[in-house]
Amino acid sequence: MLTSLSIKNYALIDKLHVEFNDGFSIITGETGAGKSILLGGLSLILGKRADLSSLKNTEEKCVIEAVFNISNYKLQSLFKAENLDYEAQTIIRREILPSGKSRAFVNDSPVNLNSLQLLGERLIDIHSQHETLQLTSNEFQFQVIDALANNEDILQAYKLELKVYKKLKKELKELLDFQADAIKEHDYNSFLLSELVEANLVDGELELLEDEYETLNNIEGIKEKLSEAYQLLNEEQIGLLPALTSLKNTLQKLSSYSLKYNDLFNRVNSSLIDMDDVFKEVDILQENLEADPNRLAVVDSKLRVLHNLMQKHVVDSVLDLITIKTQLEEKVSFTENLDASIQKKQLEIENKEAELNTISKEIHTKRTDIIPQLKEQLETLLASLGMPNAQFKIEVLYEEAFLANGKDDLSFLFSANKGGNFNDLKKAASGGELSRIMLAIKSVLSKYIQLPTIMFDEIDTGVSGEISNKMGDIMLQMSKTMQVFSITHLPQIAAKGHAHFKVFKEDVNEVTQTNLVKLNHDERIVEIAQMLGGLEMSSSAIAHAKELLN
Incomplete structure (x- = not known):
């Protein structure tokens, strides 16, 4: 989980330091207050490329530092593969120099952007309404099904055997x-x-x-x-x-x-x-x-x-x-x-194929058995999110070839309307629908595997009333097993957070700056009342804000 974030000399941020807890954290602020700047700074920690335009003062370096508690993430093997020192409290620092050069460090060890991206995607998942491509990828859909089917160990065994099998096939080709x-x-x-x-x-x-x-x-x-x-x-x-x-x-x-x-x-x-x-x-x-x-x-x-x-x-x-x-x-x-060597190698390959087929069939069976449960959970959640007719048609077909994660070909189809045709997600669902589907899937996943910190960036755009209230409930439920952030304009969601942060602009010495502060209970009442009724808060808006918070 993300425990603290420090930003210095980035865009409109002069100097900022904020600490976070686990659970459900809300980030609010007026349009243009700088929420995108905050996300931009955080994306640099995750390996995004940087340029001089990021510097507030072009004569000083920009420094962004984030501290993560990764004790539950099982990342030791990744650190070893990238030749990094593993620490339960891991510090990632990104520096952009006035010369335009960029440097990145993990626990004070220099790293390249590829390593930073590999680590970053295991630490924070930033999701907005416009970032739903992951949902439509076959690889991600398999990850969802395998998480529910508890296939991690058997898939690992399959991948090891597949590696040996490919090596044997290569050796046979070399012999021939x-x-x-x-x-x-x-x-x-x-x-x-x-x-x-x-x-x-x-x-x-x-x-x-x-x-x-x-x-x-x-x-x-x-x-x-x-x-x-x-x-x-x-x-x-x-x-x-x-x-x-x-x-x-x-x-x-x-x-x-x-x-x-x-x-x-x-x-x-x-x-x-x-x-x-x-x-x-x-x-x-x-x-x-x-x-x-x-x-x-x-x-x-x-x-x-x-x-x-x-x-x-x-x-x-x-x-x-x-x-x-x-x-x-x-x-x-x-x-x-x-000839004897070739026959021996062919026999080894046949034996390995038999082992892989046995494992593949077990993977296929576990996937097939879990699909009805996944389908039911997703459709139930989506019904509560204003999509009562949403239906999934999920099938795994056992194929001949050995693939990276078994022998299954996955068909993950969706229909948003009663009596509608089933189609690929990217064709069958609108942007808003994809956001709600992703929220439902991440909610289901959070019950089965340890997900990284997730940050929902205004995925509630275009919804209101009871649906927004339900979205808030889902994110709150997810926060019981993981750290969840929601950047929102909806008071119903903002009131559900365990912690509430506000992004705002202020003029200091005639220079506009963006800042982020944690609100106390009284400040939350004011912020939510303003979200309900505007700057001119009525007594009813304040009462409503208190009611939401309680």
């Missing part, structure tokens, strides 16, 4: 599309895979093969150089090993004289050991080195295969080829097993 393309590519992928499988790929093999190829391809030159190395190491006259052995023996004789000679001896001895190891390895390499034309041909062939595959697949390593081989194996395997 993939199959159509995959069949074309299957032979080519199989050929590519067989090439890679035949190559018997091993990570790191390329480097080993290239090393072996260089050895086998240059074996004579390698033999020659190894022989030279052998001679340089072990030739009796100039060999490195005999020379190092002689040097070692010489230094060994000096090593006993000084530590520095002993150090030289150790270093030469270490070098001799290393060179001896080198010599042995050269000797082994010579012995094991043999020309092998057949092996060279095998290595050359394998290298050609690997390089051709790398060039073909535009990669730089055998590891990349192995990765491609794995991907091809998955594609080929997936294609070959695609």
Whole structure:
């Protein structure tokens, strides 16, 4: 519910702050006093676009702030979805800067207009005689029926299952599309895979093969150089090993004289050991080195295969080829097993369709069962509102397709006159009739679900007498379970409010301003008497006002 509203520097409002209670609140005022300005400011809180013309003083910013108690509205999921901090006492603030820019905040967190509109429509429903399009929409009509049928939980279950069903259908389409393309590519992928499988790929093999190829391809030159190395190491006259052995023996004789000679001896001895190891390895390499034309041909062939595959697949390593081989194996395997996957997916879809059909039939049954009760309540209320011949013809027809809220096609027809033809609401009812129908529907809804604050803006235009009295009674009854505002010119309705606010203009320092004040009991008597008889109040008008209030 709306607990307070503050407006600063908006249109003819300089500064205004008013607090509201639950129940039924009346707003009255002379034509042109500024009721539309008040509604305009409130609409900015609900996400309406703003411009500089809204500013009273174009050199200062306009600030509109509303506080709502939303503890009973179950809006936690909406706040979470919009990434907002949830507070039971939620503050919405709208600012229009002199530059023309507009900013909006929910609990001090900046929000865009889309988020503000989503939240706003869950907090306040502003309804005037000219705003009845919602009533004629199929979506709203379903909401009315489902509220009475207590379908909230089962509809939620249906929507969750429908989401899964649509996902399964999408996955099946993707499988079928993939199959159509995959069949074309299957032979080519199989050929590519067989090439890679035949190559018997091993990570790191390329480097080993290239090393072996260089050895086998240059074996004579390698033999020659190894022989030279052998001679340089072990030739009796100039060999490195005999020379190092002689040097070692010489230094060994000096090593006993000084530590520095002993150090030289150790270093030469270490070098001799290393060179001896080198010599042995050269000797082994010579012995094991043999020309092998057949092996060279095998290595050359394998290298050609690997390089051709790398060039073909535009990669730089055998590891990349192995990765491609794995991907091809998955594609080929997936294609070959695609029929089984499609059959499995089709079976999942059939099972989900069965679940959805079961839920849809339950929804349909509950809707069908509640329609006579809705029809009776609406026709009874409308009879009391001066439409004794109003009749509804409401039917839900079970269809084949899964729709957003079940499988029903809704026919919501109306006839205002006895013996008249039934037609769509927007064709069968006048503007005034639509307003009374909306009041009746909102009245019925308020008994079944928690509606947001509702503000009726002069929906009583064109009615009087007992009908206006009944409209007031309906709004008063609604206010037992929700917060209701009525902007009215009718004293019969104004007298029924728990609280009464007056919109008025006044000149302050030769500047016209709009203001809103809450009237006490005596002020209400005066206001209602003036609504009855004009500014020149008679004693009978005052007595009548007191009677209405009592």
